[in-house]
Amino acid sequence: MSFAGALPSTYWRTRSALPGFGLSLGLTVFYLSTIVLIPLAALIIRPWELGWSGFVAEVTAPRVFAALKLSFGAAAIGAVLNTFFGLIVAWALVRYRFPLKRLVDALVDLPFALPTAVAGIALSSLYAPNGWLGAPLMSLGIKAAYTPLGIVIALTFIGLPFVVRTLQPVLSDLSRDHEEAAATLGASRFQTFRRVVFPALLPALITGAALAFARAVGEYGSVIFIAGNLPMRSEIAPLLIIIKLEEFDYAGAASIGVVMLGVSFLMLFALNGVQSYTAARR
Amino acid sequence: MSDIALPFRPRGATQEHPVARVALVGAAAVFVVLFLLLPLITVFAEALKDGISAAIAAITEPDALSAIKLTLIAAGIAVPLNVTFGLSASWAISKFDFRGKSFLVTLVDLPFSVSPVVSGLVYVLIFGMQGWLGPYLRDHDIKIIFALPGIVLATMFVTFPFVARELIPLMTDQGRDEEEAATSLGASGWKTFCRVTLPNIKWGLLYGVLLCNARAMGEFGAVSVVSGHIRGQTNTMPLHVEVLYNDYQFVAAFAVASLLALLALVTLAVKTFLEWRYADEIAAVHKH
Numbered sequence: 001m002s003f004a005g006a007l008p009s010t011y012w013r014t015r016s017a018l019p020g021f022g023l024s025l026g027l028t029v030f031y032l033s034t035i036v037l038i039p040l041a042a043l044i045i046r047p048w049e050l051g052w053s054g055f056v057a058e059v060t061a062p063r064v065f066a067a068l069k070l071s072f073g074a075a076a077i078g079a080v081l082n083t084f085f086g087l088i089v090a091w092a093l094v095r096y097r098f099p100l101k102r103l104v105d106a107l108v109d110l111p112f113a114l115p116t117a118v119a120g121i122a123l124s125s126l127y128a129p130n131g132w133l134g135a136p137l138m139s140l141g142i143k144a145a146y147t148p149l150g151i152v153i154a155l156t157f158i159g160l161p162f163v164v165r166t167l168q169p170v171l172s173d174l175s176r177d178h179e180e181a182a183a184t185l186g187a188s189r190f191q192t193f194r195r196v197v198f199p200a201l202l203p204a205l206i207t208g209a210a211l212a213f214a215r216a217v218g219e220y221g222s223v224i225f226i227a228g229n230l231p232m233r234s235e236i237a238p239l240l241i242i243i244k245l246e247e248f249d250y251a252g253a254a255s256i257g258v259v260m261l262g263v264s265f266l267m268l269f270a271l272n273g274v275q276s277y278t279a280a281r282r
Numbered sequence: 283m284s285d286i287a288l289p290f291r292p293r294g295a296t297q298e299h300p301v302a303r304v305a306l307v308g309a310a311a312v313f314v315v316l317f318l319l320l321p322l323i324t325v326f327a328e329a330l331k332d333g334i335s336a337a338i339a340a341i342t343e344p345d346a347l348s349a350i351k352l353t354l355i356a357a358g359i360a361v362p363l364n365v366t367f368g369l370s371a372s373w374a375i376s377k378f379d380f381r382g383k384s385f386l387v388t389l390v391d392l393p394f395s396v397s398p399v400v401s402g403l404v405y406v407l408i409f410g411m412q413g414w415l416g417p418y419l420r421d422h423d424i425k426i427i428f429a430l431p432g433i434v435l436a437t438m439f440v441t442f443p444f445v446a447r448e449l450i451p452l453m454t455d456q457g458r459d460e461e462e463a464a465t466s467l468g469a470s471g472w473k474t475f476c477r478v479t480l481p482n483i484k485w486g487l488l489y490g491v492l493l494c495n496a497r498a499m500g501e502f503g504a505v506s507v508v509s510g511h512i513r514g515q516t517n518t519m520p521l522h523v524e525v526l527y528n529d530y531q532f533v534a535a536f537a538v539a540s541l542l543a544l545l546a547l548v549t550l551a552v553k554t555f556l557e558w559r560y561a562d563e564i565a566a567v568h569k570h
Contacts, residue, residue, distance in 0.1 A: 013380035017462050019471035024374035028386070031367045035438050036392055039404035042414060046407050085313045092310035096303060104311070106554045107318050112493075113546035113553075114322070115500025116398075117520040118539040121527050122321040125328060132320065157317055179296040189298055218397020220503035221520070225527065238399035242507060245403065250412050257400045264395040268388075 043261065046254035058255040063231050064240060068259060071237040074148060075216035078155030079209045085156075086163025086208060087201070093164070094171040108164045111157055116221025123154050124225035146228030151236065154222045159212030166208035167201065174200055203278040207271060214267045218260055325543045328536035340526075340534035341541060345514045349522035349538070355430070356505075356518060357498040360437040364494055365487075368445025373475070376453035377461065387450065393442045401439045402507025405432055428510030433518065436504040441494045448490030449483060452564065456482055485560040489553065496549040500542055 013021075047055045058064065092098070093105055111119065127134040127144040137144050144150050174197065182192040220238040228234040237256055244253035298306070329337045340346060371390055375383060393401065408414050409426040419426060426432045460482070464474040480487075502520040509516045517525060519542055526535035556564060 012382075013378065016378050016458070017465055018377050018458060018474075019465065020373060020475070021378050021380075024370040025378070025380070028367065028371040028374050031363075031370075032386075032389060035435070035442060036389070039408060039439070040392075040396075042407045043400065043404045085309075085317075088306055089310045089313060092307045096307055098307050098311075102554075104314055106550050107314060107322075109550055109553065110318050110322060110546065113496050113500075113549045115502060115520050115539075115542045115546065117502040117523050118325060118500070118542050118546075119321060120502075121523065121535060121539060122324045122328075125532070126321055126324050132324070133316070157321065160317065176296050183296060189302070192296075214395055218400065218503075220397070220399050220506070225524075238397055238503065241399050241403055245406060245410075245507065248412060250407060250410065253403055254407060257397075257403050260397050260400060264397070268395050 040261075043254055043257050047251055047258050050251050050255070054251075055255050055258075058252050059259050063235070064237075064252075064256060066232045067235050067237045067240040068256070070148060070151065070235070071217055071260075072263070074151040074155055074236075075159075075213050075219075077152050078159050078216050079213040081152070081156045082159045082163045082212045083205055083209045086160055086212075087167060087205065089160075090164045090167035090171055094168055108161050110161075111159075111222075112161050116158070116219070117225075119157060119222040120154065120225035123150075123157060123222065127153060127226060145226050146234065148234055150226035150228065151223055151234065154226050155216040155219060158219050158222050159216050162211040162215060163205070163208035166204050166211065170201060170204040203274055206274055210267055210271050210274075214264055217263065322543065325536055325540050328532060329540040331536075332533050336533055337537035337540070340531075340537035343534075345517070346522060346534075346538055348514045349517045349519045350541075352430070352433070352517065353499050353519040356433050356437050357495055359434045360441055360498050361491065361495050363438060364441055365445050365491060367442070368449055368490060368494075369487075371446045372449035372453050373479075375450050376456075377458055390446050390450075391443050393439055396439075398440060398501065398503025399507055402436045402504040404439070405435050405508055427508050428512065428516060430516070432508035433505050433516065436508045437498050437501055440501050440504045441498045444494035444497065445487070445490035448486055448493070448564075452483055452486040453479070482563075485556055485563040489556050489564050492549055492552055492556075496546060499545060 047058070050058060059068070089104075089108065093101065093108075124145055125131050127137070127150055129135065129138050129143070129145065131145070134145055142149070144153060178196050178200075179192050182196045183189075187195065218238060220236070223236055224239055227236060227239070229239060237260060241253045241256050244250075244256070297303075341350075371386075375387060406413060406427055409419060409432065410416055411420070411427075413427075426435070460478050461474050464478045465471070469477065500520060501518075502524070505518055506521060506524070509518065509521055511517060511521060511525060513522075513525060519538055523535050523539045523542070526532075526538065
């Protein structure tokens with residue numbers, strides 16, 4: 001940046017000694033527009049052929065509304081479960097030593113790496129009434145596969161890495177000084193955790209939970225095999241989009257898509273808010 | 283004195299009670315085994331239920347082979363294009379200062395916050411029968427939806443940010459000094475990029491390509507919307523798994539799925555190795 005004053009700058013960019021600005025930015029903007037922006041614009045424009053009242057009627061139709069409620073509700077429960085278990089897993093990985101730790105650490109990324117359809121059929125046969133985990137649950141009177149509970153299980157699977165990977169760096173950067181200070185002042189270990197460690201982890205916990213939630217809302221592959229897909233009961237919003245498309249109801253499909261996209265963007269903005277708030281406090 | 287029974291040993295002020303430690307590690311282990319390890323084991327156990335020859339037969343059957351081929355072709359087109367884009371975006375963003383840069387970075391990340399099904403939907407809305415270009419494409423006999431171009435487009439959309447988001451923080455961290463030195467010594471832009479930038483980012487680039495490829499080959503939701511599920515023609519591997527599973531051919535479904543699971547395991551292994559060996563040459567920020 002030292003030469004920023006030496007070279008004349010145009011009103012929108014600082015001059016640089018390096019070549020290739022026009023080419024690389026041009027290519028980037030072109031590719032971004034073709035693959036992402038124009039198609040997304042097509043999605044956002046489409047529902048308006050129904051008009052505002054048509055759009056509202058579409059997304060509040062009982063079947064659509066039930067699907068949206070299920071997708072958002074199950075994703076929220078999954079995010080809460082992940083926040084709890086993700087904190088335990090991240091804590092164990094950062095603070096303790098135990099056998100096979102490296103393997104466990106690598107395994108946390110499995111939901112990122114495993115194709116969602118593979119995860120879907122694996123979870124489905126695992127929790128099916130005759131499956132390894134489904135059978136014992138069945139004898140307890142709990143039906144997991146083909147119910148909303150199955151959807152929560154799949155969404156918990158898919159969201160776990162977001163919480164663990166967001167927490168890990170924050171947890172290992174956390175200085176022990178504050179914990180020691182709390183201990184010398186007579187705080188119990190649990191008090192220290194609740195009053196000192198937890199507040200420091202909170203922004204990362206919120207970020208991780210929000211990322212897990214955002215991913216889970218739109219998740220399709222890992223869910224449809226275990227979901228049962230009964231309209232009004234266990235039918236998720238992404239599946240309803242596909243059903244509407246198969247009926248050539250493009251505007252209806254786009255309406256559901258716009259609602260899901262809108263919520264994702266709101267989450268993104270809220271997250272940026274949390275992050276800049278945290279950055280400002282540091 | 284060192285042989286005092288566990289509960290009486292003084293513990294550090296910032297350590298948990300031994301019972302609490304065991305409970306926490308135990309809870310973490312149970313959770314990881316139940317939610318991560320068991321599904322993975324299930325894939326291979328179900329695939330080998332009727333012996334290895336049944337699994338091999340399911341993978342080498344013509345529809346499976348054509349699904350494998352289609353997956354390789356789609357990833358073979360989408361990944362290089364996204365690498366080109368990723369390199370060009372991170373060059374523009376990390377080596378220059380311009381207005382709207384942070385907005386551009388946000389836009390690059392956009393596909394990550396879009397549901398896979400919506401990612402496929404957007405192309406149907408443009409190229410589908412009742413899409414913007416639908417009538418034109420039908421009149422000129424060009425097939426995009428329910429054909430290879432649609433599958434490639436949907437794969438590109440979904441894997442769009444992987445390389446760029448890996449390289450942008452890395453190249454921003456590395457600064458511009460080395461490139462400026464090379465340019466001032468008379469190297470052309472292309473030569474600077476090949477001789478100076480590329481060697482500096484090679485491990486980060488490999489890391490990004492790896493993640494991009496894993497997602498490209500495994501993508502299900504987006505491809506499912508645009509593919510049309512024509513057996514032996516427009517089914518990629520994940521879609522073939524779905525068709526087999528819904529046909530109650532569980533062994534065959536899990537056999538093809540185990541190939542994808544192997545790809546995931548190799549990806550994880552190489553990723554773990556890269557993170558361990560080249561930690562400082564890979565971008566420090568890892569959010570997926």
